[in-house]
Amino acid sequence: MPGIDARQPNRKPPQRHASHSGVTRRSLLASAALLMTTSIAGARVVTKVLPWKPNEAYPVTPVVPGGYLFFTPAEATIVDAFVDRLIPTDELGAGAKDAGVTTFIDRQLTGPYGGHDWLYMQGPFSATPLPSQGLQSPLTPRQQYRLGLAALEAYCKESYGGRGFTELNSDEKDKLIAAMEKSEVQFKGFSSRMLFSALYTNTIEGYFADPIYGGNRDMVGWKLVGFPGVRYDFRDVMEKPNQAYTLPPVSMQGRAAWGER
């Protein structure tokens, strides 16, 4: 696919907090708080005191919605349209698109998840793995989206008289998504099932993850099921078996209502 670099995001991803490597923060800590044995340069040595330091916890960096760091505008439009069918907005509340799931996926793809940075990605990659052996593709999530969305778009243009995915009506979209889910449709050069799986998995994640990651806007996913979020203390619930929980959910950044006057 000429002109498409599947390996790189469109822009340089934002600098992730150093804690993702687990090293830098520890190095700082070692120099500041620990009694070092001089002869062992590369080890983090803990002896005689616990290495506690105020404000040492490493919170995630909140996602600020607006724009895309990985997706092109055209890709973002396709993802919007796709996730809007997976979890539609209806009488039960906002769906995935309106909950910010596209932004969630975009930001996830620019982080360590997008490159499978923590996974074992050494070859050889088998062409005939057993289903019980799980993930065996060399393609990172960034590559899956870049190549997969292009293949989906090419398939739509060819099969629906020049219309792209976003131009299909809801019924056409649903039929195509269902065919992708069951591997009943062949895209050129990319597994339709793999693209479905990536979108489906990340949509569920974005719809139900803490809003700090850019999805689950106004905690719509949590309200759908009645999950109260990060209250961290449900001793009151244990005291009242089989009774509805009525307090609104709280996220890591609190609730929107907290800022109301």
Add this chain to the structure above:
Amino acid sequence: MARRLPRKDVVIVGLGWTGSILAYELSRSGLEVVALERGPWRDTASDFNIGTAADELRYAVRHDIFLRPKQETLTMRNNPSQTALPIRKWGSFLPGNGVGGAGVHWNGQTWRFLPDDFRIRSHMIERYGEAILPEGNQIQDWPVSYEDLEPHYDKFERVAGISGKAGNIKGEVQPGGNPFEGARERDYPTPPMRQGYAQELFTKAASGMGLHPFPRPSANISIAYTNPYGCSMAPCTYCGFCERFGCANYSKASPQTCVLPALVREPTFEARTECEVMHVNLSGDGKMATGVTYVDASGEEWEQPGDLVLICAYSLFNVRLLLLSGIGRPFDPATGEGVVGRNYAYQTGSGSTAFFEDAKFNPFAAAGSLGAALDDYNSDNFDHGPHGFVGGANITCAYTNGRPILYHPTPRGTPTWGSAWKKAVHDTYQRVTTVGAQGSVMSYRNNYLDLDPTYKDPLGRPLMRMTFDYQDNERKMANWMADRCDEIAKAMGAKTTQIGRLVGPWSVVPYQTTHNTGGTIMGSDPRTSVLNRYLQSWDVPNVFVTGASAFPQNAGYNPTGTVGALTYWALDAIFDYLKSPAPLVQP
């Protein structure tokens, strides 16, 4: 070229539950102890802060605190005729990483194995005859009895503050406890956790069926408690963020909560983190360990000499370190000879999902070991004669969490997306519970661990290869248990139930359990075991190996209680060894 460091009395590989307990007890006796941990330092105040701990995506889904497969993984196949491929992403089990090990992210279900479990081979043959043992099995009696371990179980329960209700004190059955358990000297240190609405229904239904439910023992503790090491714990708040998470409340027993605050104050103890042990070094004749070689975070290689080497990594990585160090002969399934990697075992999961017409189970108000359990179908607590299988399961009705990325159940047949899915998710979340069976897995000649011929870790060492599948005995057992679970679920008043059976080959994809056992098993005969009854290597007597890798086969319980008991049992033996360094059992 490794640079040589000053000698230590004791070198410990891995600073989880077993490593931290041994480090504390040995350094308290005045020995110079160094612990080498390949992951980072972690502690409650900074790493499991209450403002950031309740993050399902980061911890449960992206596996922030687990061992990263990039650093080390295993290859896997279902049987020896297949080609193993790397587990590129964790699924079926989740090994820990860093100080605290898997004791950071565990659920806290803390059991004693049953007396029969320790002599299961002899017991089954005595009661049913040899024919009941499955084909290809390598089931072995443990070289220790329940009675040997009882005081050591007690010690671990005291250190971890376990909440529970005794079922048998000195032979007297106690109302409200587990009547099948082995006799214990005294009750648990803290009372059982509060149970929820689903557990009320389960307890009532099971009692009505003549079964014996009880609140399961829990390392998420019910009241404030100070352990014998002077470490204080706080009452559990049922936040529902135990498994896959560190506890921000000091409520879940872990090395961080229960051992490390005391350990680091011992002046003869030192931890070095982000240090990956390459191998144990042996003397020229291979009969004694001289220390270990490790690589630090900057990539530099060091030799740490030591008089005693304690291998306290996660069970799977204990096995690999022995294989990489040439300690003990590797198991060969073709001949049945050799011992390291032998008798790898796992556990079965099966059960019934119960959908109620109208209930408010509030699954988010949960804890890793909140739940009611029964042992009527565990071990040999029931007549196996008509069933033709060995082993059993602990049956539980529990909520560990209601975290919605991974927990949003829908009835079978529901579309997987779209408005119909959304409605089903909305309608089901509050009114579904499960009755589950966690079952034993016996040991077999074709379930084993060895080094992979193809795939390597970033340091160029071969990955370990896991060859495992469920055998007919386990399938039969797990599926029979699923029917028992379903009977209970129906008696609880479920409108509909769905049975979950054990089907298809074992897969690395869905999470099942991090109860990997065997590979460095303890036994009475060096031809069929790696360790003697004191967890001492038959081949290299100044090497001891702790953890579930010592289990000859797996029982129908979570392993940590028994891992803790074996650690204190081995500790007494290590003190004996230090007085007179020699093999503690003559082969």
